[in-house]
Amino acid sequence: MGTALVTGASAGLGLEFAWQLATARHDVVLVARDEERLTRLKGQLEAAAGVHAEVLPADLTDRADVERVAQRLRSDERPVGLLVNNAGLGLNQRFVGGDVDAEDRALELMVRTVMVLSHAAADAMVRRGRGAILNVGSVAALIASGTYSAHKAWVRTFTEGLAVELKGTGVTATVVAPGYTHTEFHARGRIDTTHYPTAAWLDAEDVVAAALADVRRGVVLSTPSLRYKAVSALLRVAPRPAVRAFGSYRRALLDAGIEAERDRDAARD
Template sequence: MGTALVTGASAGLGLEFAWQLATAKHDVVLVARDEERLTRLAAQLEAAAGIRAEVLVADLTDADDVARVADRLRSDESPVGLLVNNAGFGINQEFVGGDLERELTALDVMVRAVLVLSHAAAEAMVARGRGAILNVGSVAALMASGTYSAHKAWVRSFTEGLAVELKDTGVTATVVNPGFTHTEFHERGRIDMSQYPEIVWLNAEDVVATALADVRRGVVISTPSTRYRTMSALVRIAPRSAIRAIGRYRRAIEDAPTDADA
């Protein structure tokens, strides 16, 4: 893989991707908005793993910043062999009556940036005859959970189409579809998940390890854990009316008052 570029590298799955790639002796390019966290992480990775960690501060809602990251992906100096499009966040609002600017911000980060960066990476990698693109999706892509589901459904479909186009080029495209995972994701999005039992949760280390193993094997759709693979298979064959009913039920659970609300 050579050098790997990870977006959203300062926290959550992005942080775990950075550590696992570094400990596997890959140089890394760390992309996020928080320069202080990225700089601290880069120093830790270099000291612990003996690799080179490059900091690239960028806000993926800003077209100029996205263009700078795309330019890094096109660079022949320390070429990027793996792009991990990981950046994302929970919207945590109803679409109707919600903040439109927040919706557009989410679209920029989880759709537009994925498209622009994948385009830059794919062109550079195909020219070299090798490389991999890993997009972080979600099992939510199969559900009816508002615009977050819609964004992740786009990521899944886009990655499959890209994989078809990249066949026989030496470059692969993979989408990893985790379920609920213990990271800072829900806390940062101020999403109360206390109603969900521990059995539904995955840990970030296993999700990332599965994703990277599937990238190495050229798998297109990666779904960590047997229980989420089983769930995904059932959801794909279930009537969409049932999926919409699950979406309504999930909303009812998340809207239910907790002890903290009382």
Template sequence: MGTALVTGASAGLGKEFAWQLATAGHDVVLVARDEERLQRLAAQLRAYAGVHAEVIAADLGVRADVERVAERLRQPTRPVGLLVNNAGFALHQSFSTGSLEDEEHALDVMVRAVMVLSHAAAGAMRERGRGAILNVSSVAALMASGTYSAAKAWVRTFTEGLAAELRGTGVTATALCPGLTHTEFHQRAGFGRLAPEVAWLDARGVVSAALADVRRGSVISTPSVRYTLASGLLRLLPRRVVRAASRLA
């Protein structure tokens, strides 16, 4: 079934990607900072799904660590057929008064690492004539919620450009743009209750929809009808209205 490499695999959507890919018969390469959690997950996947699970402990805000993961993607003898660039986090701070060091780290993880790993994967996949890259963006890419929106807007636009470049090569690129999803993401960022329950998505459904869109070769994957409609509305509204709404979110 091939091998999938998932970043941010120790929790949230990344962990769910690892489980769904493993239970579908894919070997997995699990990437995150927390080696203990990765090793525990790898053992569970081997026992439950009977797949090969490899662990790479790496901080994608550190260039040397990113390069180690990129080298794994380039290895011709152990090809990776699907790259899931999922690692990311939100900063619960004001840009103008918050830590610039934290902002730079977030930029490295959510922008630079996505670029470097996508470059490594696309090059190797093009040589083989097959493969897929799934970059996790967000509906926030269409909003104006500080540097998080800016990073996710970069991921979305970058992935669209990459998909156009790869057309006809046998390699696809998909940007996943979910809305609010029940994971550890918001708790880790220190956010309280952001929206009523009806606004939240289930991680299992988000990942299932994303993988189905990858199989179809879709460029943009927006799980759920309500967030598809919300995304359409955000593209149509005047940007001053979007900015005002983003301040209230």
């Protein structure tokens, strides 16, 4: 059934992508920083699904590591037929007054790495005449809420442009734009989500299943769930002042979470 390479495969959506692809009989290349978790996952996937799993530890904010992954995508040995650019991080800070080094790492991971790996994969796939690239975006791309929104807006526009270039080559490009999803993402970013409405949350299993189904159909813009399809449609036609107001509301939720996290840290100290 071919080989899929998944970045950020040790947790969250990446972990779910790895499981769903393996159970669909795809061999997988697992990319993340935590080699121990990847090795454990490799054993689980091979035992449960009977596929070949390859571990490729890499810090995707490090350009040398990114190039190692790009070389794997260019390889004709166990050629990669599906790239899932999933790795990401949440910055629990404001841009003004925040840590600019952390901002730079986020930019490397969620913009430059997506570009470099997509370039490597597209070149190899077009040469073979088949393949697919799936970039994980976010509904946040449609609002004004810090650099995370800006990064995901870039991913969305980049993927649409890539899809235009790839038309007629046998290779497709898809960007999936989930909303809030139950994963380790927020916990790893120390983002308090207790103020977020319950109805906003999606299950990782459903998000990944919808994304992979859209990849199979060659869909360019994939938005899992009817509720986020409706939200996205509204955001696309809403006046920009209203969109900025929505971003301010989300910012207020994040600020409330930051204060709650600081209070908990102070209580522990």
